Amino acid sequence: MGNKRSHFSKRFRVTVAAASLSLIAAACGSSSSSSSSGSSSSGGTTANTASAPGITATSILLGSHQPLTGPAAPGYSEIAPAAQAYFDYLNAHGGVYGRSITLKYEDDGYNPANTTQVVQKLVLQDNVFGIVGGLGTPTHQAVVNFLNTNKVPDLFVASGCDCWNQPTVHPYTYGFQPDYIIEGKVLGTYIASKYAGMKIGVLYQNDDFGGGGLTGLKQILTGGQIVSAQPYDPTTLTNGLGTQVAALQAAGAQVVVLLTIPAATALALLAMASTGFQPTLLSSSVSADPYTLGGLVSNFSKGKVGASILTGMQTLAYLPAPTDLTDPWTALFKTIHDKYDASQPFDGNTIFGMSMAYYTALAIKAAGQNPTRQSLINAMNTQAGSFTGPGLTPLGYSSTSHLGFLGAEVMQIGASGSLTSTSPIYVTNVNGPVTTHASVEAQVPANLG
Amino acid sequence: MGVEEIDLKAEETKVKKETLIEGGSKLSLKRLIPVPILRNLLLAIVAVVIFFFLSGHLSAYRNYQLSQVGPYVLAILGLSVLIGQNGQISIGHGALMAIGAWSLALLQIHTKLPLGVILLLATLITTAIGGVLGLVAARLRGPYLAGATLALALGVPDIATRYRSLFGGYQGLQINPPSPPAFLGANFTPQQYLAVIDVIVIVIAFIFVANLVNSRIGRDMRAVRDDEIAARLAGISVQRTQVFTFAISSGLAGLGGGLLALVASNVSPGAFSVTLSISLLSGLVIGGIGTMAGALWGAAVMVYVPQWATTLTEKFNMNQGIAANIALAIYGILLIVIVLAAPGGIQGILMRLKGLISGRGRQRATKG
Incomplete structure (x- = not known):
C-alpha cells in the first residue's frame, strides 16, 4: 500500500493503536465492576434522572431513518447497524454517564413519503431523545421542519446538502459530512x-x-x-x-x-x-x-x-480508509465490527456509521450528566466545533454555523480496493478560499464514559 | 371489472349510522328533519364535534395516524364515484393526487391565502385538469381507458423531476404543516389539528357526494354505467356525463392529494408512484366498490396494514427482506380473499352482518 505517510509513522500509529486498545480493555475491566458507582463518581453527588424524552437514569434512546431497502440501500443499509455496534461497544464500557445508548432505526426506502411516517413514529410514539444520522437529502428534507417545530435535536444528517446549515431557520439541525x-x-x-x-x-x-x-x-x-x-x-x-x-x-x-x-x-x-x-x-x-x-x-x-x-x-x-488497518480508528472499528456487527461487511459505510456514533456520544456527553434537548443543542453550538475523533478535518459547528466536516482529501483506489492518499487535506467553507490543513485525526481515547 | 349493484339508500343511511353514535334513531331524525341536505348537515356537524372532543383524548401519534387516512379516503371516494357510479376506470388517480398536492404546495409557497382557500383551489385545479382528461377518457373503453390512465400515473411524477426549478425535482417541495390557531389552547397539537382538518374535509366531501349521487346527475351517471345506448335514448348525453364524472372524481383525488401534502409536509415524486394508484384501486375493492363507507375502510386498510406489519416484523425480529415485503403480502392476500369471499368488500361484509343480526333478511344478503 503505497501510503505517503512514512513507515516510521505507520509503526508509531500501530503502537499507539495497540496501546490505546489495551487501555480500553483496562477501562472495560474497571467499569464493568463499578458501573453503578461510576456515574456518581463522574458526576459528583447528583444522580442520573430521566431528564428529557428518551432519557432514563440508565438509558438513552435515539432514532434514525435509513434506506434499508430500495435504490439507496446497497452500502447505506450498513450504516445504522455499524452505529449501533459502536453504541454496543460503548455500552459495554460504561456508556455515557452510566447510560446505555440505543439507536432505533427505521426503514424509509429512500422515499420522502415514508420518512415523514417513520420519523413521526420515532418522535411521537417511541419518544426518542433526538434523531441522529438521518440519511438522504430528499428524505430528510421531508422531516426537517417537523423536527425543528417540535424542538427535537437533529444531529449529523447523513447528507451534504447545504440546507442543513441554516442555524436561524433550523436551529436543531446539524450537518455531518462535508457540504x-x-x-x-x-x-x-x-x-x-x-x-x-x-x-x-x-x-x-x-x-x-x-x-x-x-x-x-x-x-x-x-x-x-x-x-x-x-x-x-x-x-x-x-x-x-x-x-x-x-x-x-x-x-x-x-x-x-x-x-x-x-x-x-x-x-x-x-x-x-x-x-x-x-x-x-x-x-x-x-x-x-x-x-x-x-x-x-x-x-x-x-x-x-x-x-x-x-x-x-x-x-x-474525510474519515480514515477502511482498508488502512494501521490507522488506530480503523483498527478500533474493525475490532468493534468483528464483535458486534460481524454479519455486515467492513467497509467505508461501517467507518461512517461508527464515526457518526462516536461524535454522537461526544455530543451527548458534552450535554451534561442529565442532558436535555436544549443542553445538547447548547453543547453542539459551544463545544462540538472542537470535537476531534476519527475525522481528518476540523468540524464547523458553532452557534452561527451547523456545517460538519470542513473539507476532505483525495484518495486513489488501488488494485485490491485499498485507498491511498494522493493530495493534502483541503479545508474550506461554503464561501471562503480553499487551504491545505494538517490532519486533526485524534488519538483513540481510553474511555469515553 | 364487474360493477357492483348498489343500494344507494341503504348505503347512505349506513354512512349516517357511522357518524352517529349507535342508538341515535334514524327514523325519528328523518321525521324531525325531512329535508335530506339539512339532515346530512346536522349529522356532519355532530360528527365533527364528536371527533373534535375524541381527538383530544388521543396521543399525538394516534392523531397523526388518523390524519394519514384522510387523503386516501378522498381519493378512494373519487374512484368509487367514477367506477361504482359511472362504470369508468382509472389506474391514474395517484397522479391526480399528485396534481392536487403540487397545486397546494405551489399555492402555499407563492401565495399567502388561507388554508381553506388553498385546499379549494387545489381541488378546482385538479377538477379542471380532470375534466380535460375526462374528454379523452370518455372516448375510451375498458382496457384502453385503463392503459391511458396508467400512462398518467407513470408520467405525472416525472414532470416534477423534469422541471426541477418549479416542482422541486426528486426531493420535491417542502410544506409548512398548519399550526393550530391560538384559541384552541397550548395543548392542541399540530397532529390533532391536522386530524380535525381531515375530518372536516372528509365530511364536506361526503355530503357533497351523497347529494350528488342522489341528484339527477347521479341518476344519469348510473344510467350511463348500466347501458349507454339506453341512456342515450333517454336523452342523456353519455359523453358529457362521463366527462363530468371524471372531473368530479379527479377533484376528490386532488383534494386528497392536497391533504396528503399537508400530512406529509412534503410533496415529492416518490409519494406518487404507480404503486399508489394501484393501491387506491385495491383499497377501493377491499373497502367496497361504490359505497361511501367503503372508502373509509379501504383507506384505513391502506394506512394501518403496513404499520401493523412493521410492528409485527419488529416484534418477531424478522429480517429486512421479509420486513420490507410483508405489508405488500398481507395486502395482496387480503385482496384475494375479499374478491373471492366477499365481492362487496368490507362494507359488504358489514352490511351482511347487519342483515343477519337484525334478522330482517335484507335483499342484500340474499342477492349475492
Whole structure:
C-alpha cells in the first residue's frame, strides 16, 4: 500500500493503536465492576434522572431513518447497524454517564413519503431523545421542519446538502459530512493543481447533491474548463447512463467528475467500459466506498465485470480508509465490527456509521450528566466545533454555523480496493478560499464514559 | 371489472349510522328533519364535534395516524364515484393526487391565502385538469381507458423531476404543516389539528357526494354505467356525463392529494408512484366498490396494514427482506380473499352482518 505517510509513522500509529486498545480493555475491566458507582463518581453527588424524552437514569434512546431497502440501500443499509455496534461497544464500557445508548432505526426506502411516517413514529410514539444520522437529502428534507417545530435535536444528517446549515431557520439541525459545495470546491482545487488545462466533464445527480457539487466545482474552475455537465435523475437509473456518458465522451472530456450515488457511479463506469471511454475519474465522497462500488458493478454486469474496473479512480475522504488497518480508528472499528456487527461487511459505510456514533456520544456527553434537548443543542453550538475523533478535518459547528466536516482529501483506489492518499487535506467553507490543513485525526481515547 | 349493484339508500343511511353514535334513531331524525341536505348537515356537524372532543383524548401519534387516512379516503371516494357510479376506470388517480398536492404546495409557497382557500383551489385545479382528461377518457373503453390512465400515473411524477426549478425535482417541495390557531389552547397539537382538518374535509366531501349521487346527475351517471345506448335514448348525453364524472372524481383525488401534502409536509415524486394508484384501486375493492363507507375502510386498510406489519416484523425480529415485503403480502392476500369471499368488500361484509343480526333478511344478503 503505497501510503505517503512514512513507515516510521505507520509503526508509531500501530503502537499507539495497540496501546490505546489495551487501555480500553483496562477501562472495560474497571467499569464493568463499578458501573453503578461510576456515574456518581463522574458526576459528583447528583444522580442520573430521566431528564428529557428518551432519557432514563440508565438509558438513552435515539432514532434514525435509513434506506434499508430500495435504490439507496446497497452500502447505506450498513450504516445504522455499524452505529449501533459502536453504541454496543460503548455500552459495554460504561456508556455515557452510566447510560446505555440505543439507536432505533427505521426503514424509509429512500422515499420522502415514508420518512415523514417513520420519523413521526420515532418522535411521537417511541419518544426518542433526538434523531441522529438521518440519511438522504430528499428524505430528510421531508422531516426537517417537523423536527425543528417540535424542538427535537437533529444531529449529523447523513447528507451534504447545504440546507442543513441554516442555524436561524433550523436551529436543531446539524450537518455531518462535508457540504456538497465544499466537496465541489475541494475537487476543483485538486483538478486545478493536478489536471490544469485538461477538459473536464461532469456527471451529476439532478438535485441538491449533484447541483451543489457542480456549484462548488464552478467556483474554482471558472475558465471554461468544464466542457460538459450531464445530469441524471435517481428515479430513472434503470435506463442506465449511456446517453450521459456518450455526451461526455463526445465533448472530449479527459477528466470526468462523478457527483453520483454509488449505483449511478457503477452504471457510469460500466457505460464507459462498454464504449472504451477511459478518462481520469474523480468522485465525490458519496460514492467513495470501493467495496460497495465493486459489489454494484459486479451485480449490474451480472458478474461479467469485477471490482478491478475501479482501479485508479480517485474519491474524496474525510474519515480514515477502511482498508488502512494501521490507522488506530480503523483498527478500533474493525475490532468493534468483528464483535458486534460481524454479519455486515467492513467497509467505508461501517467507518461512517461508527464515526457518526462516536461524535454522537461526544455530543451527548458534552450535554451534561442529565442532558436535555436544549443542553445538547447548547453543547453542539459551544463545544462540538472542537470535537476531534476519527475525522481528518476540523468540524464547523458553532452557534452561527451547523456545517460538519470542513473539507476532505483525495484518495486513489488501488488494485485490491485499498485507498491511498494522493493530495493534502483541503479545508474550506461554503464561501471562503480553499487551504491545505494538517490532519486533526485524534488519538483513540481510553474511555469515553 | 364487474360493477357492483348498489343500494344507494341503504348505503347512505349506513354512512349516517357511522357518524352517529349507535342508538341515535334514524327514523325519528328523518321525521324531525325531512329535508335530506339539512339532515346530512346536522349529522356532519355532530360528527365533527364528536371527533373534535375524541381527538383530544388521543396521543399525538394516534392523531397523526388518523390524519394519514384522510387523503386516501378522498381519493378512494373519487374512484368509487367514477367506477361504482359511472362504470369508468382509472389506474391514474395517484397522479391526480399528485396534481392536487403540487397545486397546494405551489399555492402555499407563492401565495399567502388561507388554508381553506388553498385546499379549494387545489381541488378546482385538479377538477379542471380532470375534466380535460375526462374528454379523452370518455372516448375510451375498458382496457384502453385503463392503459391511458396508467400512462398518467407513470408520467405525472416525472414532470416534477423534469422541471426541477418549479416542482422541486426528486426531493420535491417542502410544506409548512398548519399550526393550530391560538384559541384552541397550548395543548392542541399540530397532529390533532391536522386530524380535525381531515375530518372536516372528509365530511364536506361526503355530503357533497351523497347529494350528488342522489341528484339527477347521479341518476344519469348510473344510467350511463348500466347501458349507454339506453341512456342515450333517454336523452342523456353519455359523453358529457362521463366527462363530468371524471372531473368530479379527479377533484376528490386532488383534494386528497392536497391533504396528503399537508400530512406529509412534503410533496415529492416518490409519494406518487404507480404503486399508489394501484393501491387506491385495491383499497377501493377491499373497502367496497361504490359505497361511501367503503372508502373509509379501504383507506384505513391502506394506512394501518403496513404499520401493523412493521410492528409485527419488529416484534418477531424478522429480517429486512421479509420486513420490507410483508405489508405488500398481507395486502395482496387480503385482496384475494375479499374478491373471492366477499365481492362487496368490507362494507359488504358489514352490511351482511347487519342483515343477519337484525334478522330482517335484507335483499342484500340474499342477492349475492
